[in-house]
Amino acid sequence: MTKPAAPDAPARPRNALWREVKGVFWIALAMLSIHSFVAKLFYIPSESMMPLLLKGDRLFVTKFPYGWSWVSLSFHLLPERPGRILPRDPERGDVVILSPPGRPSEDWIKRVIGVPGDTVAVRDGRLFLNGRPVPARPAPPAMIPVDANTPCVAGFGGLPIALNGRAFCRIPVIRETLPGGRSYDTIDSVANGPGDTYGPIRVPAGRVFLMGDNRDDSADSRFPLAAGGLGGPVPLENIAGRAELITWSVDGTARWLNPISWFASLRSGRAGASLHPRQAPQ
Numbered sequence: 001m002t003k004p005a006a007p008d009a010p011a012r013p014r015n016a017l018w019r020e021v022k023g024v025f026w027i028a029l030a031m032l033s034i035h036s037f038v039a040k041l042f043y044i045p046s047e048s049m050m051p052l053l054l055k056g057d058r059l060f061v062t063k064f065p066y067g068w069s070w071v072s073l074s075f076h077l078l079p080e081r082p083g084r085i086l087p088r089d090p091e092r093g094d095v096v097i098l099s100p101p102g103r104p105s106e107d108w109i110k111r112v113i114g115v116p117g118d119t120v121a122v123r124d125g126r127l128f129l130n131g132r133p134v135p136a137r138p139a140p141p142a143m144i145p146v147d148a149n150t151p152c153v154a155g156f157g158g159l160p161i162a163l164n165g166r167a168f169c170r171i172p173v174i175r176e177t178l179p180g181g182r183s184y185d186t187i188d189s190v191a192n193g194p195g196d197t198y199g200p201i202r203v204p205a206g207r208v209f210l211m212g213d214n215r216d217d218s219a220d221s222r223f224p225l226a227a228g229g230l231g232g233p234v235p236l237e238n239i240a241g242r243a244e245l246i247t248w249s250v251d252g253t254a255r256w257l258n259p260i261s262w263f264a265s266l267r268s269g270r271a272g273a274s275l276h277p278r279q280a281p282q
Contacts, residue, residue, distance in 0.1 A: 036073045037063055041247060042097055042107065047150075048212035048219070049095070049109055051142035051173060051185050056149040057249045057270065059109075061097050061241040066090055069237040076104045082237055089115060089236065090208055093182035093277035095243040098210070100230055109243060110220050111184065114209030114233070121199035122222065125188050125215065127176060128200070139175040139185055143168045145267070148252030157189020157216070182277035188215040195222040207233035243275045 044057040053059075063072055067087040070078040076099060090096055094112045099105075114120040114129065121128040126136065145168055146152050152160040152169030159170045177183040188196070193216050203209050210230060212218025223229025254265035 032074055037068060039063055040074070040241070042109065042243065044109065047217050048214050049111070050187055050214040050217075051144065051171060052095070052213055052275065053109070053246075054144065054150050054249065054267075054270075056252055056267070058247045059243045059275065060245050060247050061243050063241040065242045066096075066236065066239050069239075071099050071104070071238055071240045080104055080237070082235070084237055087236065090239065090242070091115070091182070092118075092178045092180065093184060095275045096208075096210070097240045097243060098234060098238045099240060100225075101234065101238060102225060107240065108230075110210035110212055110218070110230075112208050113178075113211045113221075114203040116203050116205045116207060118203045118209065119200050120203060120209045120221075121201070122195065122197060125191070125193070125196040127211075129179060131200075134179075135177045136174050136186075139173040142171040142173050142185070142187075144171060145169075145251075147267075149250070157187065177280055178277075181280035183280055184213060184277045186213045186215055190216040195220075198222045201232060203233045206236055208236060208239070209233045245275055246270050246273045 039060060039062050042059040042061045044053050044055055044059065047055055064086075065088060067084040069084045070076070070081050080099075080101070090112045092112055092115055096110060096112060098108050098110065100108055113127070119128075119130050127134040143163075144150055144152075144158070145166060146160065150169065152158045152167070157172055161168055161170050171187055172189060173185045174188055175183055175185050190196075195215060195218070201209075209221045209232075211220045211222065219227075219229045221230045221232055221234060223231075225231035249267040249270040250265045251267055252265065254261045
């Protein structure tokens, strides 16, 4: 006569705790890997990319279009060093996330203007590439709602107006079209601003020349490191990814202890907007 099987012994609390710890570890590792090598969210903290981007926008950024380097890892755990894995150069007009040289803990956002081999100059606020002026023409003004994150300040050259009972900032816009037909809108309202005369400078191999779309309020490749700029063309190893689209946007009125304000602060009409340049018909 066979003995009945003994019931399974209950799992030891220590083993159950260890399984939970391992589960949390693998989830955290997966999230860290996605954030480092695939995509991440990015918050716009300033006005340097107006009128395309507003302070308070949240962006979806892909990490793989240009390959991977020291800047790819979350929290920038590695020191600055040369070299990329599966490298691919950005295109003129791309909006990119980067860490400024010498400031590896910071994340900035700018537009690629010059690629290796290009000669870049600015004369009286007009952009020149390879000795030729980049076509620029007035575009319809930007009508940006005034809120806590986007006041209508004089530096934008904006004019506060009211439409349907709401305050807007009407900002003059200049549309530039790069070689190849990619176009985007810029703001350059201050005559003879500090960045309105620059160069010419040739972009070396392995670097790109970056500028903000708000030419009067952008620390970029036109300005030296000592003045808070990028110090000229930026190494490709410092480019962390490409901005793809706006996920959501907030107006600056949200308060952490008031969940209702989180939803009330959302700006309408910005989610899903593409950040890729327009392509003019050939």
